[in-house]
Amino acid sequence: MKLKFTLNRRNALIFAAIFGVLSAIALAAALYYFSVPAEAEVVTDLWSYRSKANYDVVAYLKSNNFYNKTTLRPEEGTLYSRIIDRLNIVFSYGFESNKPISGSVDYFVSIVIRTPAWEKVLETTSLKTVPLDAASRGFKEQYIVVIDDYWNVVRAFDKEIGTNTNEFNITYQYFVNVKAQSGSDKINGKMAPSIDISVKPRSSEGDIIALGRRDYTYPGSVEKRETVQIVSIFGIYRYQYRYLAIGGFIVASSAFAFFIWSYVKMTPKKEKPITDLIRPYKEVVAEAMEPIRRRGEIVITMNNLEDLVKVSDNLAKPILHTRNGKTHTFYLYDGPNRYEYNKDEPA
Secondary structure: OOOOOOOOHHHHHHHHHHHHHHHHHHHHHHHHHHHOOOEEEEEEEEEEEEEEEEEEEEEEEOOOOOOOOOEEOHHHOOEEHHHEEEEEEEEEEEEEEOOOOEEEEEEEEEEEEEOOOOEEEEEEOOOEEEEEOOOOOEEEEEEEEOHHHHHHHHHHHHHHHOOOOOOEEEEEEEEEEEEEEEOOEEEEEEEOOEEEEEEEEEEOOEEEEEEOOOEEEEEEEEEEEEEEEOEOHHHOEHHHHHHHHHHHHHHHHHHHHHHHHHHHHHOOOOOOOHHHHHHHHOOOEEEOOOOOOOOOOEEEEOOOHHHHHHHHHHHOOOEEEEEEOOEEEEEEEEOOEEEEEEEEOOO
């Protein structure tokens, strides 16, 4: 048994609705897959490392009854300058790596004194270099800071330039440049950890010494970055879904347009009323009460009113119009010839 498909107005409308929905789905899918990334960046750490710097401070105290001890760390209590003999500062730098390395660390130190009125670089050391390898991963250096000695420096500058300083700040700053290599990967990192020693006589807390930041960490890594395609459902890449959605939209929308066109094409055209048909030719069409019939006439049937008007123009004769029920008859005579066009009223 063979199935026969006939494309009529009803079927065309059904298929147009189906492909219209499919077009909307395909368009929505295309918009979605173009709005989300089709690729992702994958970052792999090939080498992780970090530099750590620390200023370890111990205050050596004069004989006192307040703390009744000879040494004091900053976290153990307030550093009162009147009972402090000196500060022992140990700067340590270390380089940590998850892979074997080789290289070196270059560094120098700058000592700066600052007051509300002036600033002076007291010392800048020469450049030093220490190796970085399995046996050595950093260095340590020690400084003895005697606050009274710095007061003498401040008063000497005050006397020279005419200022009167009540408080000052001492900054020890290391400028470190790390050059290291692990396999074929190389780094060249710079850092400048510092410590501020603020001498504040007659503050609300007393004659104190305040310390700034003392711990520093500088992490780093050598990374491998790759761009990979994102896999969506059914193991298909997102960028492939983009093209599938576009292709589906083109096919579905083309089918939708075809069936809409077919539906419109198969829709019966609404015929013009007879009055609209006559209106352009009202100058040559005359109304007659009853159709005239001649004996022996030869009837020539015209396809449309326009052709009959052409004959009327050529023969210079008027067209007569009569009506019998719903049938309208337009005709003219030329001798025995009767040129005629019949038209029924549109439903």
